[in-house]
Amino acid sequence: MGDAMEMDKRAIVELAARYVCPGRVNTFKLLGTQPPVMGRREGHYFWDLDGRRLFDVHINGGTFNLGHRNxxxxxxxxxxxxxxxxxxxxxxxxxxxxxxxxxxxxxxxxxxxxxxxxxxxxxxxxxxxxxxxxxxxxxxxxxxxxxxxxxxxxxxxxxxxxxxxxxxxxxxxxxxxxxxxxxxxxxxxxxxxxxxxxxxxxxxxxxxxxxxxxxxxxxxxxxxxxxxxxxxxxxxxxxxxxxxxxxxxxxxxxxxxxxxxxxxxxxxxxxxxxxxxxxxxxxxxxxxxxxxxxxxxxxxxxxxxxxxxxxxxxRPGVLANAREMSDRLGAGLEALRQRHPFLLEVRRNGLVMGLRFDHEMGGAMMTAAGYEVGLWAFFAGFERSVLQFKPGLLIRREECEELLGLVDKAISLCEERREIGAAGR
Ligand SMILES: Cc1ncc(COP(=O)(O)O)c(C=O)c1O
Incomplete structure (x- = not known):
């Protein structure tokens, strides 16, 4: 029996499509991304088996609230x-x-x-x-x-x-x-x-x-x-x-x-x-x-x-950290909103956030673009213009800066694609 840790990504995706989740594998393909396969994971990050490091702000709805493998x-x-x-x-x-x-x-x-x-x-x-x-x-x-x-x-x-x-x-x-x-x-x-x-x-x-x-x-x-x-x-x-x-x-x-x-x-x-x-x-x-x-x-x-x-x-300071980092991210996201017309609205209460974009599939576009630049975030299933944005509870200042940089890059990529799409019509 092969060791799952040593299988390569393509083999895993093929097996998964055959035995576990054909519809899901297909959906990721339609989104324009390969289905991520989690390899190493630590803190706010996980590494896709293809080698890319992803900053995880999907955190499975809060499952990784304290980070991966705390x-x-x-x-x-x-x-x-x-x-x-x-x-x-x-x-x-x-x-x-x-x-x-x-x-x-x-x-x-x-x-x-x-x-x-x-x-x-x-x-x-x-x-x-x-x-x-x-x-x-x-x-x-x-x-x-x-x-x-x-x-x-x-x-x-x-x-x-x-x-x-x-x-x-x-x-x-x-x-x-x-x-x-x-x-x-x-x-x-x-x-x-x-x-x-x-x-x-x-x-x-x-x-x-x-x-x-x-x-x-x-x-x-x-x-x-x-x-x-x-x-x-x-x-x-x-x-x-x-x-x-x-x-x-x-x-x-x-x-x-x-x-x-x-x-x-x-x-x-x-x-x-x-x-x-x-x-x-x-x-x-x-x-x-x-x-x-x-x-x-x-x-x-x-x-x-x-x-x-x-x-x-x-522990003292943990809830306060959530509020403080929320304000920091809120200010950074607001600055991005000023610069990027694609980002329409930032919904935020603590580290529960939703980013609404100027396209009915804007959240889904951001999931795909995020994956390319090193950000893992998932769109809202019943409102696909919105990207769920859920950093972990123990996030630190410098990680907020890194995260904002990744969001900036992902939005820029979406905007470029929209321009190319519009020019091609
Ligand atoms: C708000 C809410 N309630 C309930 C559930 C169901 O939890 P589980 O997947 O552990 O059954 C979820 C899962 O995503 C959820 O987001």
């Missing part, structure tokens, strides 16, 4: 495998209990119980089950263009096309979507008093990070209280310090009934996600101890890793 996270993993295995999910467990206590302490309002999951999707499914059980209602209201994962219930709560493709869209009166930032539409959906939960990404990632308008999220929370609906904050992409608050909802003054986390909780090393529930809505944990069962959810190795992740983010 040494402290790796040390925690090593320590964990010396002591633990996945554990038995039917038992009480030290690493699980300790991590849940830390999550309760770090979470807003009266969030108390953690139900562990192996993915953000599973955690969102837990939230939906919890809300339905707690309210006796079925309807879930989410935002048009939201993304909550690809398993059963959360798939139905997200983009309709993704769900209906697999005949997995829910009954139309069970999964209702309203435009983000539209309080009147939200009230219309909640007013009949039949909604179990509003499920909202605090800043919707796949929609290109449109920022919540002032008062929107607290307004939704007030409507939830008025109509007896629970508020579920999907913080899979926006939590864990990325906005400069520990959770993005906190910055908007909202205390959710359920908070969902994942991606970065893993330290990029061991899958880990969680639904954090208030005592009130978590009542089913008394009634029905096996109401949600997940063999790998809350693996003891993963809990030990996640504990270290939280300890790092809690």
């Amino acid at each position: 040494p402290e996270v790796i040390a925690a993993l090593r320590e964990a495998v010396e002591r633990y295995d996945i554990g038995n999910h039917h038992f009480a467990s030290g690493p699980r209990a300790r991590l849940a206590e830390t999550l309760a302490r770090l979470s807003p309002g009266d969030l108390q119980y953690t139900v562990f999951a192996a993915s953000g999707s599973e955690a969102n499914d837990i939230a939906i089950k919890t809300a339905r059980r707690a309210t006796g209602r079925r309807k879930i209201v989410s935002a048009v263009g939201s993304y909550h994962g690809h398993t059963g219930l959360c798939l139905a709560a997200g983009d309709v096309q993704n769900a209906s493709y697999f005949l997995s869209d829910g009954a139309p009166d069970e999964f209702v979507q309203v435009p983000f930032n539209d309080l009147a539409a939200m009230e219309e959906a909640l007013a009949p008093g039949d909604a179990a939960a509003v499920l909202l990404e605090t800043i919707p990632a796949t929609l290109g990070f449109p920022m919540p308008t002032p008062g929107y999220l607290p307004g939704v929370k007030a409507l939830c209280e008025k109509y007896g609906t629970l508020y579920v904050a999907d913080e899979v992409q926006t939590g864990l310090g990325r906005t400069g608050d520990f959770w993005a909802v906190e910055g908007y003054g909202v205390e959710p009934d359920v908070l969902i986390t994942g991606k970065g909780l893993s330290g990029g090393i061991y899958p880990m996600a969680a639904a954090i529930l208030s005592a009130r809505v978590g009542d089913w944990l008394f009634d029905n101890g096996w109401g949600h069962v997940s063999t790998f959810g809350g693996s003891e190795i993963g809990c030990h890793v996640a504990q270290t992740v939280l300890e790092i983010i809690e």
